[in-house]
Amino acid sequence: MNSLHYFISIFWLINLLASIIQYQVAVCSTRNVPNPINVTKHFSFPDFNLTNNPLLVHSIRLIGNAKFSTKKGALQFSNEAKGKDIKHQPGRGIYSFPIRLFDPSTNTPASFETAFSFQVNNSTKNQTGFGGGSALTFIIVPDEFTVGGSGPLVGMLNGGICENDYKALVIDFVTRMKPESGDPTNNESNNLGTTLSTRIINVSDVGLPLKDGFVHYVWISYDGPKKIVDIRLGAEKERFPFKPIFSESMDLSPYLNEYMFVGFSASTGNNNQIHSILSWNFTSTSQAFLRFPSAENCKSKISVQNTTTTEKKPDKKKSRKDEIPRGFFIFMAAVALSSIVGFSFILRRRGNAAKPNNSLEAKVDRPSPPNKPCQFTFSQFSFATRSFSEVEFLGSDTRGQYYKGKLSNGSSVAVKRFSGKFLNTYISYRKRLLKEIATISNVRHPNLVLVKGWCEDNNEIMVAYDFVHNGSLDKWLFGTGVLPWARRLKVIKDVADGLNFLHTKKLAHKNLKCSSVFLDLSLRAVLGDFGFVLIGAESKKFESLVSIGADVFEFGVLVLEVVAGRRRVEEEKHEEKAEERNLLDFAWNLHQTNEKVKLVDRRMGPLINMEQAIRVLEIGLLCTLNEKEGRPSMQEVVEFLLNRDKPIPYLPTTSPGALLPNKLK
Structure with missing residues (x-):
């Protein structure tokens, strides 16, 4: 009889819990979908005079041959200070912080407005007549450190890039025809993910030639929900043009990531030209939902909170209706909890009665920490x-x-x-x-x-x-685009810190190379793809003696690759000398003749700190010495990189030769 009562009670409890769950699901399913909030970003630069605004160096990232012109108070492309010839110079000026331009949850592009003034001038050096350059462009791009080729590529892309791999919106202001696209001179054109124009407008037809040397004013707006692009061009700052030069429906969603960078790109080709941005402001508005961890399960559940800031007066009728089911739910939950506690107490007493007094309770399994492997x-x-x-x-x-x-x-x-x-x-x-x-x-x-x-x-x-979403370092160094010096130096420091930490734990990476270094979403370098076992080691003692030293050597070679922008062993080329194919040997030869400056990747443009780059090269060469000849520890390497005043030990003028067996390289 007792058993029958026990099973009836269990059956009643199960039905009770099922009813509670059904009720809760019904309540959750009737909740209204929250309204999105608007995320707005705005910035304004009345001019680009560093004297008036020294924070410009942090707000605008200059890449390639871009500079701030103190004389004009402008963001300028190209850089006349480099020398007499400014042909084939690409450059970019990018707002340093990402802008949210796409909501992936609703697949809706953001709305944005931008206005800027620009001027196109003939170079004052070695130029006869007005030949025109390539183009000045307003760009929306996925990163703030890539600069492409010169000429018709307008600093946007390199010749071999796959268009599907590089989402971008480009609005060109061209003063010279791009032969491969058939663009006329004096035009405004739209490019989506490519240098080939999808829309072309000849602004000379509306009486606004771009290469007349005057200041021109541009207003660009995009309505995200309606997907309409509107572009207006005028000759006076305060006079907003009544009629747009371009206004069409255009879906930018396929060419936008959630966060993008905005700015300008320009280049010269066979002809010299100076492009100047004199003022710029930008405003964007995107839809978003405020999300917060649910109290039900913070680890795996995400619930959406209605973020409307205006508080509405409670509906008395509605609140009275809600009070009854909410109270009923609490009451039933309390009954269920009491029943569970009661049954647990009864079962525990029966179990204890059947056990000897000295029995130990079984250990309770506890969930492991979320990040524990x-x-x-x-x-x-x-x-x-x-x-x-x-x-x-x-x-x-x-x-x-x-x-x-x-x-x-x-x-x-x-x-x-x-x-x-x-x-x-x-x-x-x-x-x-x-x-x-x-x-x-x-x-x-x-x-x-x-x-x-x-x-x-x-x-x-x-x-x-x-998984590291930005991929491995070799794709960035040897693929399309150019990593600027500041990024490369940060990568070297990050790798040094990671290796040094491993070595302090008496561990080694054992597989250090560019393809084993990855860049996370903030472009911080992280070490992965560990080598684990040192193949060929005959004993653990031999491995412990060699593996940490091998890490330092490989770090030195990686430093040379990062500074030079080329692989440790290049493929054979007709124009390349055989002794230059091996990067390490080539670096030591240049060190012997005191020509290390030739090894620095010139694609990084004029913003590189050459003295700093040479010091880093010497640290890399120091790491490739034989251990008996002064190869440093990673702790010493970190100190050399952090403290510029700390002198580097003397480097021999001759190459150390075969430094390690091939199986350890």
Whole structure:
């Protein structure tokens, strides 16, 4: 009889809880969808005079051959101070902070308005007649550090870029025809993700030639919800043109990321020309929802809060209706809780009666911290990578393949799947490999990629890293675009900090190269793709003696690659001398002749601090010395980079030769 009563009570409790859940779901489903809020960004530059506004250097990022002209109080392209010839000079002036221009939740582009004044002048040096340059452009681009080619590429793109990889909006003000697009002179044109114009307007037809040397005023607006572009051009600042030179429906959504950078780009070609931006203001308004963690489950739930700031008077009729179900819900929850506590007490007393008095209670399983690495199964990684699909394939090396994946908790990862050939060849290293993966997984540092977990299942070994969205450093150094010197120096310092931290923990990276350094969303450099086991080491003692020193050597070579903007071993070219193909040998040869300045990547433009770059090069060469000849520790390297006044030890004038066995490089 007691058992019957027990099961009836359990059945009643289950039905009660089911009713409560149904009620709560019904209440949640009837809630109104919140209204979006407007996110507004505004800035204004009446002029670009550094004397009046010294903060300009922080607000506007100059790239390539852009500069602030003190004489004109203007943002100027190109840079006459470089020398007599200013042909083929690209440059950009970008507002340093990203602007929210797209709401991914509603797929709605932002609305924005911008007004600026500009002037196009003939160069005063070695120029006969007015030949015109290439173009001045207003741009919306995904980053604030890329500068493209000169001439018709107007500092926007390089010849080999894939248009789908570079989202951009470009509004050209052209004074010389671009042959590949057939653009007429004196025109305004719109480019979307390419240098080829999608819309062309000859402004000479409306009596506004751009190369007359006068100041011109531009008003550009875009209505995001209606998707209408409006462009007006005038000769007077205070007189807003009644009629636009361009006004059409245009959906910019495919060419916008959530956050973009706005600014100007210009270049010269075979003819010299000076483009000046004299004033600029910009305002954008985008829709957004304010989100906050739900009290139900802060780890995995996101709920949307109605962010309307105006408080409405409560509806008395509605509130009275709401009081009854809310009170009923609280009452039923209290009844359920009391029932659970009562049943638990009864079952516990019965259990204790059946146990001896000295019995120990079982330990309660507690959830692990959210960032703690854990062991996964083969099926979990297979599901995350869609059965290791070619669509998710990222690349491969001698040790395995890399796949992008998404775990069940929604986090993006990069899964390294060690190849069967590698595991079978070095089968004796299997236990050491797993041990090192587990060790690295528990190491935390801002300049190290987080290891999410690993897998030893189905006769395979895999490791999952936190996915870094901006990709590896080699794509930025050797691909399209140019990283400015300030970014490169920051990358070198970040890598040094990450390596130094590993070495203080008696650990080593063992696989340092440009493809193992990644840039996160804030362009901070982080080390990933660890080498784990040092293949070829005959003993752990040998490995501990060599691996940290090998890291320092590889760091030195990486420094040379970053400063020079070229790979450690270049492909053979007809115009390149054989002794210049190996970057390390070439660097030592230039050091011997005191010509290290030739190694610095000239694509970075005039803003590079050459004295600083040479010092960094010398630090890189110092790291490639034999350990007996003065190779520094990473702690010393960090001090050299942070303290410019700290002298660098003497460098020999001859190359140290074969520094390490090939298997350790």
